[in-house]
Amino acid sequence: MIVDSIHHCADNLDRFDTKWNRTVENTLVTVTCTGEYTGTVSRNCSSGGMWNEPDYTQCISKSIKNIKTQLDKLLAEDSEFPLVSTILGNLENVTSANNELRTGDLVTASALLEDIAKYVTNHTDKISVDQLENFGSICNDLLEEKYHQSWEEQKDKGTSGITTVVKAVTDYNSVFHNVLDGEFSMLVNKENIVIEVGKTSSAEIIVPDRLQTNDSWIVDSGTEMKLKKNSCSDLTGYSCTFYRNISSLFPKQLLLNREVQPFDGIYDVNSIIADVSIEAESCSDYSLDLRFGHVLGNHSRPVCGFWEFNASNTVNGAWSSFGSLVVDSTDSYTICEYNHTTNFAILMSPERTPSPDNFPFSLISAIGCAISILFLFITIVVHLVLWRYVRTDRSKTLMNLCVALILSYVLFLAGITRTENKAVCTAIAVALHYMFLTDFALMLAEGILIVRMVIIVFPTKSIVHWLLPTCWVVPGIIVGISAGVTKLNGYGNEQFCWLTLDSNLIWAFIGPALIVILINFVIIVLTVHKMMTTKGLARKTLEEKSRIGIESICVILPLFGITWVLGAFSVNEDLVMFQYLFAIFNSLQGLFICLFHCFFNKQVKQGYYHFQRRRKANWSNIVVSTDTSNYYTHTRQQRNSNGIFTQSKEQENGTTYRYASQSLYGN
Structure with a gap:
């Protein structure tokens, strides 16, 4: 400029x-x-x-203006109206000339094609064999690379744009197979468009015809349509059109849950456009498979799409995936199955193809989470059985953390990939956000209790009565504010039911998590330093101090979430080792908690010792009581036989039990 x-x-x-x-x-x-x-x-x-760039939308050549006048007469059925073939021939002469068409010419010419297609749909007798070549040539001229900038400008303005041409071709070809009786096949092979129309009695229709298109770009594109007839008449009319270079000219709109949403940056159209139509009267039951060659590399997660011209609240339609299924997909092609006909293409995310490490990561996470759930459950059961011996503020906090982690793991395993339903996926993402924040809040509570015991050696006042409810309430407030501000945008995407990484919403989790990790890291340093400087350890050797320090850190780390620091390094895809460490340590957090706070915990061991001792004492009490009861029963029988002593059985047993207890234990 x-x-x-x-x-x-x-x-x-x-x-x-x-x-x-x-x-x-x-x-x-x-x-x-x-x-x-x-x-x-x-x-x-x-x-x-x-x-700015000039707008030539209202600038129309006099030649096309005259053709428009001819078509108006045809539509009005004027007594001197020309033939459809004449209008198409005149329009082809204008569009094929060497001089460049302006935007107004492109828009008007595409509108003329659409009007002609609508006209012949209602007047099939006006179609002739020679028209298909003219129609295809005009479309080929309008789709030249030199006009793409003009079509892009029309797309940006929200007008019909290139979809008008595509709609015209769809409508025209869908009735052209009526022009001839019997089996036939006609091909229009151009630089920007390939059209094949015909009728056949074959049980399987494959387009394009490799013999007729051997030297065409369509063969190199790797795109193929295969139609299998299940319940059709002898002759089936079909048409198939392939567009070489217009994928980027379609509006970036996707129909999801009956709502049109923009997908710019999320998906790219990664194939040529293929239009398929079947004569509905002759074939109502069929299976349609399309093999699309990918035109762009470094893309993943294919979606079989079609262009829905009648999408509500749009000028020219939107992409949709209704009635489609991905059958197979590789780095170079995707095979789709459809239950209807229209204009098809592949939508793919502009991201690197999933790494071969993704499966091991998923497997490690799934196995690790399952193991953690098992050992967290064991931890809860053990503490409940020994609760009278291990009941402390830290034990109460540990039980809350175990419950929160179990809920997190279960929700993660069951819902992280449930992306089929947007509402369900959003709900799962919100729930995961809340549960993970609750996990970190309870980890912080563990740190607060530990540092409190270090600073106040014998704390007399409990704080868990307000600390634990806070750990469950504050995360809910954070999630509520985040969901309200974003209106749930960013909760869930096409890949996972979690916070989207490309939105600022992710900081509603990363921020609180980093704060907790930082505070707990400081608490670890203070705790270990305090232990190392006590009089009891001052006289120990360096080796003994190191061993005690390492043991202390191993006990504290599973509760504090410090291993989440590995997540910062695992963001870099080149550091695969950190990704594996992050997956292992965090998915096995429940196992480590069970080992260091249940199996290897001195308080739990002592509680188990007292539990077993009490259990044995109760058993001995029962045995002694039984023996004593038998002795007195024998004595009573002797006394009864001598008429000395009588007493009911119930009274005797109760008195005997109390007597035995008093005699044996003095209580």
Whole structure:
């Protein structure tokens, strides 16, 4: 663009030789089209003295204007209306000329094709064999690479754009097979478009015909349509059209849950466009498979899409995946199965193909989470059995953490990949956000209790009555605020039911988690330092101090979530070792908690010793009571026989038990 230092757009001559005089910034200039064109062209002089691209939408050549007049007569069924073949021939002569068409010509010509397609749909007797070649040639001319910028401008303005041409081809080809009786096959093989129309009695239809398109670009594209007839009449009419270079010209809109959403940056159309239609009257039961060769590398997660022209709240439609299924996919192609016909393509995410390490990561996480759930459950059961011996503030906090981790693991395993339903996926993402924040809150509570015992050696006042409820309430507040501010945008995506990494919402988890990790790391340093400087350890050797320090760290780490620091290194895909360490340590957190806070815990061991001792004492008490009862029963029988002593059985047993207890244990 030409820039003027005093904020005027300087004199300029554009590519169509239209002269634009010096103009003040922020001014829209409109001039009459030059040469053999009618209408006006406009151009905006934007802020800073820069010309925008001129808008030639209203600038139409006189030749196309005359053809439009002819078509108007045909549609009005004027007594002197021309034949469809004549109009198509005249339009082909204009579009195939060497001179460049302007935007108004492209828009008008595509509208003419659409009107012709609608006309022949209602007047099939007006179709002739020679028309298909003319129709295909016109479309090929309109799809030339040199016109892509004009089509892009129409797409950005929200007008019908290139989809008008595609819709015209779909409507026209769907009725063209009625032009001939019996089996036939016709091919239009052009640089930008390949059309095959015909009728066949074969049980399987494969397009394109490799014999007729051996030297065509369509063979190199790796795209193929295969239709298997299940319940069809003898002759089945079909048409198939392939577009070489218009994938990027479609609006980036996707129909999800009956709502049209933009997908720019999320998906790319990664194949050529293929249009398929079947004569509905002759074939109502069929299976349609399309093999699409990928046109872009470094893409993954294919979605079999089709263009829904009638999508609500759109000018020209949107992509949809309804009635489609990915049958097979590799780095170079994707095979889709459809239960209907229309314009098809492959949508893929512009991301690297999933790493071969993804499966091991998933397997490690699944096995690790299952092991953690098992050992967390064991930890809870052991503490409940020994609760009268191990009941402390830390034990209460540990039980809350175990329950929270079990809920987190179960929700993760059951729901992280449930992306089929957007509402369900969003709910799972919100629940995971809350549970993971609760995990970290309880880890922080563990740290607070430990540092409190270090600073206040014998704390007399418990704080868990308010600390534990806080750990469950505060994460809910954070999640509620995050969900309200973002209106749930960022909760779940097409890959996982978790917070999207490309949105700021992820910081609603990373921020609190990093704060907890930092605080707990400081607590670890303070705790170990305090232990090492006590009088009891001052006289120990360096080896003994190191052993005690390492044991202390091993006990503390599973509760503090410090291993999540490995996640910061695992973000870099080149550091695969850190990714494996992160997956192993975090998925096995429950195992480590069980080992160091249950199996190897002195308080639990002592509690188990007392539990066993009490259990044995109770058993001995029962045995002694039984023996004593038998002795007195024998004595009573002797006394009863001598008439000395009588007493009911119930009274005797109760008195005997109390007597035995008093005699043996003095209580």
